[in-house]
Amino acid sequence: MTISMYQASVPVFSGVLKNLSHVLSKGEAHAAANGIDPAELLATRLAPDMLPLKAQVQIATDHAKGAPARLAGRDILRIEDVETSFAELRARIDRVRDHLKSYRPEEIDGSEGRPITIKTGKLEMSFTGQQYLLAYAMGNFYFHVVTAYDILRHGGVPLGKADFFGRG
């Protein structure tokens, strides 16, 4: 037995995004209960040159929809970055999770060796599908999901590790 590329990607992205939505719900409830402007919480960042909570959530969903598309050779679903509320960010997550359901395992399985090139600014990186998923896409995805959680924690939202796993 081995793990398929589908199993290592789509269900992981979908499950972690579900937990991120849960964490965001707790952030929204905390703001409401404490008279905090939700827009202020969404604009919170951990350092002046880091992206705020809203962007962390947007980029997390971008990796979750981008990685399966690149592995399957599909066009990447475009979603404009227009969200201004917790509800809209959760709707974006729901939309990406719905979209992920459209992938059949056989579209992604076998993509281990598929050449994938990523351009970010001047940097061009070439991967096999497996390297791309395990080293690049998952790392980026978790980076933004955990940073979103960390921003909420830093903002005083009562969260624990169980919430990160959707159990809180």
Next chain:
Amino acid sequence: MTISMYQASVPVFSGVLKNLSHVLSKGEAHAAANGIDPAELLATRLAPDMLPLKAQVQIATDHAKGAPARLAGRDILRIEDVETSFAELRARIDRVRDHLKSYRPEEIDGSEGRPITIKTGKLEMSFTGQQYLLAYAMGNFYFHVVTAYDILRHGGVPLGKADFFGRG
């Protein structure tokens, strides 16, 4: 083609830990250059009830050594939590990365269906090897690695996403 359980675990843990060591080096250099007590930076946390930087690094290494051991059915390498400096934390990372080299792929490959039970406090969680690796161990590992990075960023260390990937 598919991904093996070894490929999805040992090289990922080792590579991400290498990058974490790089990020810690930058934190140490920043403290030295700015007259910041390194012990103060290691004690920094994002919320009063979150663990400080030092513990985030220790726990990240614990997941990196614990997951392959559980998948292979080996005893988990014990390391006491005694580090008090950036150099000692980097030495801990090096020790775990060296230890990871002792795993032969055939010890971990085929562990997808191995029953794995994790007890944390009152909670007992049962997984297959694949669920454990993809949903639990990787999530926990990245949680602590990214939170360590986020604490350093919040502490003013000049880091960027490239550093998270060991390129900065």
